[in-house]
Amino acid sequence: MKNWYVVYTKPKWEKKVAEKLIEVGIECYCPLITQMRQWSDRKKAIEVPLFNSYVFVQLEDGNRNSVFQVSGVVRYLFWLGKPAIVKDGEIEIIKTSLKAPNISDISVTSIQVGDRIKLETGAFSNQDAIVQEISNTYYTLVLESLGCVLKIKYK
Incomplete structure (x- = not known):
């Protein structure tokens, strides 16, 4: 069975790595978004990767080492000591979302200690919170x- 894995690339090599793969x-799949970039003399729409330094690859578990024949591939992204596996449905959600006509500007950021967030679901929905600690679980x-202090376990 083929799984989707996340390959970590050299910075700014995502499109080159995807082409070579x-x-x-x-x-493979390297989700791209169009952004307007401003230079001193002009503005230009360019395609940039949605996830910096990440490319998704779909292959058999036994063939995982084959990606290292491509220059620019650094390593696999790991989660809890194993290569991170992305579900087919999650890849489809990314593809579908990027095709939506009303998307103008997207950025992906990770949650970090000290960030202020708003809880969207659960018993504490619509509550503002400050991230105090992030662990593996x-x-x-x-x-x-x-x-109060809330400890949320995730899988």
């Missing part, structure tokens, strides 16, 4: 308005 027969959030 396709050339050697490895199915949980987030610790401070809910100032309720005067």
